[in-house]
Amino acid sequence: MQLPIETINKKNITEELDKKNIAVATSIQLQQLINDIELQLYAPFAEKEKMQELYESTADIIQLLDTYKS
Secondary structure (H helix, E strand, O other), X not given: OOOOHHHOOHHHXXXXXXXXXXXXXXXXXXXXXXXXXXXXXXXXXXXXXXXXXXXXXXXXXXXXXXXXXX
């Protein structure tokens, strides 16, 4: 996705995913990941496991989105 940095927000990301015919389930996963990351900005990780879980979720979603490039 090529979104100008000043226009990046959850709504625009969702709209862009819809335009590219990304599955709704993938879009929901990405939205949840963004919500989790935003939460951690204000409530730091209490456990290292949660941080690792977010890293793994991020990697999974990136791989999933990469499958739509083909």
